[in-house]
Amino acid sequence: MQNNTRKPLLRALVAALGFSAVLGAAAADPLKVGFVYIGPIGDHGWTYQHEQGRQLVMEKLGAQVETSYVENVPEGADAERVIRNMAKGGFDLIFTTSFGYMNPTLKVAKQFPKVTFEHATGYKQANNLATYLSRSYEGRYVGGFLAARMTKSKKIGYVASFPIPEVIRDINAIQLALDKYNPGSEIKVVWVNSWFDPGKESDAANALIDQGVDVVFQHTDSPAPIQTAERRGVYSVGYASDMAHFGPKAVLTSIVNDWGPHYVKSTQAVLDGNWASQDFWGGLAEDTIQLPISDLVPAAVKTEAQQIIADIKSGKFHPFTGPIKDQSGALKIAAGVVASNTDLASMNYYVENVKAELPK
Amino acid sequence: MLLSLEPRGQQSRAMLWLSPLLAALLTLASGSLLFALLGHDPLDTLHTLLVAPLADWYGVSELLVKALPILLCALGLAVAYQARIWNIGAEGQLLLGALAGSAMALQLLDWDSRWALLWVVAAGTAAGAAWAGLSAWLRTVFNANEILTSIMLNYIALNLLLFFVHGPLKDPAGFNFPESAMFGDASRLPLLGDDGRLHAGLYLALLTLAAVWVLLHRSFLGFQIKVLGLDRRAAGFVGFREKRLVWFALLLSGALAGLAGVGEVAGPIGQLVPQVSPGYGYAAITVAFLGRLNPLGILAASLLMALLYLGGEHAQMAMNLPQAITQLFQGLMLFFLLACDVLILYRPRLQLNWGRRSALKQVVA
Numbered sequence A: 001m002q003n004n005t006r007k008p009l010l011r012a013l014v015a016a017l018g019f020s021a022v023l024g025a026a027a028a029d030p031l032k033v034g035f036v037y038i039g040p041i042g043d044h045g046w047t048y049q050h051e052q053g054r055q056l057v058m059e060k061l062g063a064q065v066e067t068s069y070v071e072n073v074p075e076g077a078d079a080e081r082v083i084r085n086m087a088k089g090g091f092d093l094i095f096t097t098s099f100g101y102m103n104p105t106l107k108v109a110k111q112f113p114k115v116t117f118e119h120a121t122g123y124k125q126a127n128n129l130a131t132y133l134s135r136s137y138e139g140r141y142v143g144g145f146l147a148a149r150m151t152k153s154k155k156i157g158y159v160a161s162f163p164i165p166e167v168i169r170d171i172n173a174i175q176l177a178l179d180k181y182n183p184g185s186e187i188k189v190v191w192v193n194s195w196f197d198p199g200k201e202s203d204a205a206n207a208l209i210d211q212g213v214d215v216v217f218q219h220t221d222s223p224a225p226i227q228t229a230e231r232r233g234v235y236s237v238g239y240a241s242d243m244a245h246f247g248p249k250a251v252l253t254s255i256v257n258d259w260g261p262h263y264v265k266s267t268q269a270v271l272d273g274n275w276a277s278q279d280f281w282g283g284l285a286e287d288t289i290q291l292p293i294s295d296l297v298p299a300a301v302k303t304e305a306q307q308i309i310a311d312i313k314s315g316k317f318h319p320f321t322g323p324i325k326d327q328s329g330a331l332k333i334a335a336g337v338v339a340s341n342t343d344l345a346s347m348n349y350y351v352e353n354v355k356a357e358l359p360k
Numbered sequence B: 001m002l003l004s005l006e007p008r009g010q011q012s013r014a015m016l017w018l019s020p021l022l023a024a025l026l027t028l029a030s031g032s033l034l035f036a037l038l039g040h041d042p043l044d045t046l047h048t049l050l051v052a053p054l055a056d057w058y059g060v061s062e063l064l065v066k067a068l069p070i071l072l073c074a075l076g077l078a079v080a081y082q083a084r085i086w087n088i089g090a091e092g093q094l095l096l097g098a099l100a101g102s103a104m105a106l107q108l109l110d111w112d113s114r115w116a117l118l119w120v121v122a123a124g125t126a127a128g129a130a131w132a133g134l135s136a137w138l139r140t141v142f143n144a145n146e147i148l149t150s151i152m153l154n155y156i157a158l159n160l161l162l163f164f165v166h167g168p169l170k171d172p173a174g175f176n177f178p179e180s181a182m183f184g185d186a187s188r189l190p191l192l193g194d195d196g197r198l199h200a201g202l203y204l205a206l207l208t209l210a211a212v213w214v215l216l217h218r219s220f221l222g223f224q225i226k227v228l229g230l231d232r233r234a235a236g237f238v239g240f241r242e243k244r245l246v247w248f249a250l251l252l253s254g255a256l257a258g259l260a261g262v263g264e265v266a267g268p269i270g271q272l273v274p275q276v277s278p279g280y281g282y283a284a285i286t287v288a289f290l291g292r293l294n295p296l297g298i299l300a301a302s303l304l305m306a307l308l309y310l311g312g313e314h315a316q317m318a319m320n321l322p323q324a325i326t327q328l329f330q331g332l333m334l335f336f337l338l339a340c341d342v343l344i345l346y347r348p349r350l351q352l353n354w355g356r357r358s359a360l361k362q363v364v365a
Helices: A002-016 A020-026 A046-064 A077-088 A099-111 A136-150 A165-181 A198-210 A224-232 A260-272 A299-314 A341-345 B013-037 B042-054 B057-082 B090-107 B115-142 B146-166 B201-218 B220-230 B232-237 B242-269 B280-290 B295-319 B323-340 B353-364
Strands: A031-036 A065-070 A093-096 A116-120 A129-134 A155-160 A186-191 A215-218 A235-240 A251-257 A279-282 A331-333 B002-007 B346-351
Touching (some): A031 A077, A046 A251, A077 B057, A093 A099, A129 A260, A136 A215, A136 A235, A136 A251, A215 A224, B042 B295, B057 B242, B115 B242, B201 B242, B220 B242, B280 B323
Parallel strands (some): A031 A093, A215 A235
Antiparallel strands (some): B002 B346
């Protein structure tokens, strides 16, 4: 602890003397990077992927960085303490990896203008607070394409967490793919109101399969829906991490969030002194989304999927290209127009052919 | 060789004081062993876990912030448990308090006067009491077991909170994320000092602590509660009205849990979120017993519990010690503390077989 309290003092002294650029590097004080996790690092989903990202930072940047994390941090009053303790403890760059950390991160960022913060999936930025999220809808669209090709019952299931724009966007992306590649197919949604609750997720998957669904998507972090799909003999699409080994006969693909490249880039930018606040959206093109497609998918379909992926990467195709109408038939995105990040970030309507009702 | 426990017949005064010390020693010893086996320096680790979080005033203030809701819930539970009324529903009562307080605060967003805070706190406290009142009503009218009803009401409370935070109380400008708008400054508990998050809830908690102590140790009502707890029939014979005491104990513990809940949303959080409590209402049950249902003991126990949370985080940050290990250490400490309390009422007896045999030989000779 003594060591910890001394460091910022020393650093402040060095900075005050104006040697920061020269001595900072010469003293070889590693950049301290902290991660705040919502779940356990062994959840095989969301938090696991962020932890993989941290590992990549250590692997790529070696002795230049020193990293640390706190797992299972509740989104209530505790988050602010953890984030502030990191900032006070001499961490230079702090990643807070769940939506509920938004206001606490903003509050601490204001109090520690010298520390750099990045918050995943939020919408509030500051000079020293950037946001980042994944364009998971791109993966969802390709998953929707695979589902369109593989379904027999024309019913696709979605184990959903919370009705926030990210989730609604992804449900819409699947419906758009279904409309294009297997018209008349519909998506059924069950809300479990949790990001990680294997019991409820499994119940939801069972309920969907009971209704005739033969491809199960999930927007939750545990492998439970996949295990359920495997047991009931239907297909599934994993989320967050590559979940293929939980259901070798079920998983068509997993929409993998790969945060590593972004973490390495941001950390490098802070090391180089050219980090700037931004609203980063990482998709297939940025390698933030990976789609390992299983051999359960016939080769021809796989080739087709690879083409869609390539088109999304090159910008030739965007899943949310107008005309897109909402359930009431009102035009939301005009013909030929590609949805902007703002449109996507505030999406609070289902597209035309989604049969479910959006919880308000 | 056989270790047996013999009833002492009465509490051992010495053990009353010695058992926590013994527990502390056992925890430190087994903790050191655990850390050494994992390749960490035991003294360093113990320092990080138990001392470093309190290195400065800020650390102490965070400890208090963390301890406040646990302390309030546990004080209320202690009153109920003294009467042998097993309210397991502090968690639900806390959530309802947070929910009602938030609903009130969101109505008063434009108010500038301090009355707003009073309304918010009153709404939360009343809602907590009302939620516990349901259990009291079921118990006194239908003789329904309050353990079951209060546990089940926890789940209803949680889902009510989720319903409201996803629905009517959701921030209209919040992109559908499950959070309410931030409360107005007038409905927030004022901060004590510029640094840190310690808020006026501390005064409320200290006031409550004193009030519960007076209630339990200096008042006739407290005497009735204890008699009811010790012997229900005796309480009936002397004319104490059981139903009224049940109502009182449950309403009081519910009100304090509700106060804890509204203190969280109007204090450190500042808005209604789905995860108001990481299980304070359940932690409070442990704390109430750890403090032997005595207000001062509960104060110490809630501070200890808060320190264990903070130390765990600190060890993760500073030493990359996995959370599972710090939780294991916390479990060890709670286990030893409760296990050593057995020695207050029981005397351990080591029966050595060879001892008995040699005694027999002497008799034969």
